Structure formats: structure tokens, C-alpha cells
Amino acid sequence: MDKKQIEREIAELKMEYVNLQGDIEKLESVGQNRQVTKAEERLGLMEEKLSKLNEKLFQFD
Secondary structure: OOHHHHHHHHHHHHHHHHHHHHHHHHHHHOOOHHHHHHHHHHHHHHHHHHHHHHHHHHHHO
16 A cells, blocks of 8 residues: 555545434434444544554655
8 A cells, every 4th residue: 555545544534424413413313322333343444544644644654
């Protein structure tokens, strides 16, 4: 994976992360606690992936 690919993947993952946060707020407002839990788990996985991608990106600098 080159630097541009990593940057692109980070940008896409950040957009997906923000969208999922909005979905969680909507789910919380209608009392869908089980779905909220699943979505929060996905956020955690996304954070881990972002961290790994940022580490790879840092290696290019």
C-alpha cells in the first residue's frame, strides 16, 4: 500500500465513522439499545483500523 492509498482509506474510514456516529444518535433517540451496542462495537473496530493506518502513514514521513 502506498501513501496515497493509505490517505484515501483513512479519509473514507473517517467519513464512515462520522456517519455511524450520526446513526448511533438516531438509534439512541428511538431506544434501539441493542443496535447502539453493535454500532459502538463497529466504532471501536474502526478506531483500531484508523490507528493502524495512521501508523503506516507515519512510516512514510
